Amino acid sequence: MNTPLLTVTQLNTYVRSVLDSDRNLNNVFVCGEISNFTNHYRTGHYYMTLKDSGASIRAVMFRTANMRLRFMPENGMSVVARGRVSVYERDGQYQLYIDDMQPDGIGALSIAFEQLKSKLAAEGLFDEARKKPVPKIPLRVGVITSPTGAAVRDIITVLGRRFPMAEVILCPVQVQGASAAPQIAAAVKRFNREKLSDVLIVGRGGGSLEELWAFNEETVARAVSGSEIPVISAVGHETDFTICDFAADLRAPTPSAAAELAVPDAAEQRAYLSGLLLRCRRVLENEIASKRAYLKRLEMSPDLTSRKAMLDGYRLLLDRYSTTMEASLLAMISGGRSNLKFFAGKLDTLSPLKVLGRGYAIASKDGRSVSSVRSLSAGDGLSVRLSDGILECAVTSVKESI
8 A cells, every 4th residue: 555645734624624614623611720821912813732630732823812801811711612623734733713601610710810800909090098078068079870760760869859059960871781881981071071069979770790781891990089079889799899889989788879979968068057057146146145245334434433533633744744743834834944044254365345345345347357566557447346346547557466
């Protein structure tokens, strides 16, 4: 018998055709533990090895298939993979081409929930320091939920009962399904962009994990965490927890509870204001009574009860001031007279007439005093002033003292 001579390519192609034609290998379920996991970021394909205690098989999950996964595969994770067995001709390696994969034991959604929760917590999106306080008296309350569910009716009813002064702004969105998460995130961003409310309620009524999953999407968590308007998350029942609850500024166990947390109770506020008004009135009444008592004491004081006594006091004070002023003026006049007499004596002593009275004379020429014989010549006229008159003289000769 002649055995054909095959190339490596022909052999691998033949083996592949044999495996591909086997219906049992076209749709197999394989349980194993993931190892050597690689996320090829350029192509988006997942490469891994599935193994158990006795053997291993290489596996690949193309991007078109892994886009449907709710969780991110990790090394050490036990999974159940569905796919087909074939050969990669270039390497001659047979491997499992995975079309779908689910965690073995715990559900894919639960794993996806924990993975996203850990990721966002590590980024600090759930930190208490990031959370904003809910305003005490909001005038506009935004509600993002389904327009037809029981949750919106409960929220509107509670808001109307507790605080009818607040304006309710409803933004209807889908709360489950593929388009729910983008709609919820877009609604949160719109409320912030247009500053439509003072506080936001985001939520829906109860349901299964799958039905609540829109509130576990990363896009919703980031929109809620990045909101400048305080957000109250109200998803499901009290036992339900979503990623939105952790990202929000405040979690409410139910939509009705969210409405109670969003606004104050108008009746309680009226009672508080009434009590405050009563306390203010009492304080004012006590203050008025105190001032009246003070005025009464002033009214009964001696100065106000006897006008004559008050005037007599002013008269005595005026007399004392008058006596003091008169004494001061007399002292000033006496001192002035003494000073005048003193300066008059000084002036008399220095008077030129006093000097002339002692036998001296003052000679002047042309109205100017003559103090030296050098300023005169024989024949000059002189005026000589004596104590009792003036002599008009002529100079006959000039002699200087030796």
